Amino acid sequence: xxxxxxxxxxxxxxxxxxxxxxxxxxxxxxxxxxxxxxxxxxxxxxxxxxxxxxxxxxxxxxxxxxxxxxxxxxxxxxxxxxxxxxxxxxxxxxxxxxxxxxxxxxxxxxxxxxxxxxxxxxxxxxxxxxxxxxxxxxxxxxxxxxxxxxxxxxxxxxxxxxxxxxxxxxxxxxxxxxxxxxxxxxxxxxxxxxxxxxxxxxxxxxxxxxxxxxxxxxxxxxxxxxxxxxxxxxxxxxxxxxxxxxxxxxxxxxxxxxxxxxxx
Numbered sequence: 001x002x003x004x005x006x007x008x009x010x011x012x013x014x015x016x017x018x019x020x021x022x023x024x025x026x027x028x029x030x031x032x033x034x035x036x037x038x039x040x041x042x043x044x045x046x047x048x049x050x051x052x053x054x055x056x057x058x059x060x061x062x063x064x065x066x067x068x069x070x071x072x073x074x075x076x077x078x079x080x081x082x083x084x085x086x087x088x089x090x091x092x093x094x095x096x097x098x099x100x101x102x103x104x105x106x107x108x109x110x111x112x113x114x115x116x117x118x119x120x121x122x123x124x125x126x127x128x129x130x131x132x133x134x135x136x137x138x139x140x141x142x143x144x145x146x147x148x149x150x151x152x153x154x155x156x157x158x159x160x161x162x163x164x165x166x167x168x169x170x171x172x173x174x175x176x177x178x179x180x181x182x183x184x185x186x187x188x189x190x191x192x193x194x195x196x197x198x199x200x201x202x203x204x205x206x207x208x209x210x211x212x213x214x215x216x217x218x219x220x221x222x223x224x225x226x227x228x229x230x231x232x233x234x235x236x237x238x239x240x241x242x243x244x245x246x247x248x249x250x251x252x253x254x255x256x257x258x259x260x261x262x263x264x
Contacts, residue, residue, distance in 0.1 A: 001025060001045075005123035005143030011073040011166040012044040026120050032061045035169055042070065048165040049077075051102050051158070054213045058167070059227055062185060062256060063218060069183050069257035071168035079103055079122075079157045082149040083129050083136040090152070092117050094125030095138035103138060106156045165262065174259045180233040181210060183256040186226045186246065187217065194250075198226070201245035205238040207231060225252075233258040 001008035002024025025031045031043040097118040119125045125137035188194040211229035232239040247253040
C-alpha cells in the first residue's frame with residue numbers, strides 16, 4: 001500500500017529488509033493483482049488489528065484469489081495527527097477508515113465538529129495535506145518525517161498497544177519450522193451442529209485455535225465463511241488429521257498456508 005510512509009511499507013521492510021524493490025499499490029485489490037500476474041513476487045496486506053479485528057477487504061481477496069499466505073508481520077501502530085502548519089485551524093482530517101476507527105474517541109473529544117474524510121491510506125492523507133493549509137492527517141511518525149509536516153498530537157489511538165498483523169501473500173509453499181501457524185478458510189453446511197462439527201477435530205487433535213472469525217461471503221447474501229488460524233504446520237500429523245476430518249464435514253475448506261509465527 002502506497003505512497004511511501006504507510007504501515008504496510010513498514011511491515012514489508014521489517015519482513016524483507018531494505019534489499020527489495022518495492023512496488024506501491026493504491027488498494028489491497030491491486031496488491032493481489034500484482035502478485036497473481038507475477039508483476040510482484042510477494043505482496044503485503046493487513047489482515048487483522050488488535051482493536052478492530054479482521055480486515056474484510058483482505059479476507060475477500062483471499063477468498064477470491066488463488067494465492068497463499070507465506071508469512072506474517074506484526075507492527076505496533078501509533079497514530080499521529082499532523083499538518084502543514086499547526087497554527088492553522090483544522091477543517092478536515094484525512095486518514096484511512098481503519099485509522100479513523102482506531103482514533104474515534106480521541107477525535108470525538110478533540111475535534112467533534114471537524115469533517116473526517118477517509119482516504120486510501122494514511123500516507124496518502126499525509127501527502128495531501130502538504131498542499132492544504134487547513135487540513136490535517138492521521139499517519140505514522142515515518143510519514144510525518146517523509147512529508148515534512150508538523151505534529152499536532154501524538155499517540156492518539158484509543159487503545160494503547162494497538163497492533164496490526166500483516167500477511168505476506170505469494171505462490172510459494174513454506175516448509176516446516178520450529179513455531180508455525182496455519183490459516184484456513186472454511187464454509188460450513190447449513191445443518192444443526194455445523195460449528196461444533198467444524199471445531200471438534202481440532203480439540204480431538206489437541207490443536208490450539210488462534211483465530212476464529214466469521215465474515216460474509218462476497219456476493220452471497222446471508223452466507224458466511226470462517227477465517228481460522230491454528231497452531232502447527234499443515235504437514236504435522238495431527239494438523240493433517242484434523243483438516244482431513246473437517247474437510248469431510250464442511251462445504252468448503254481451503255488451506256491458505258502454513259508459515260512462521262510473527263515476532264513483534
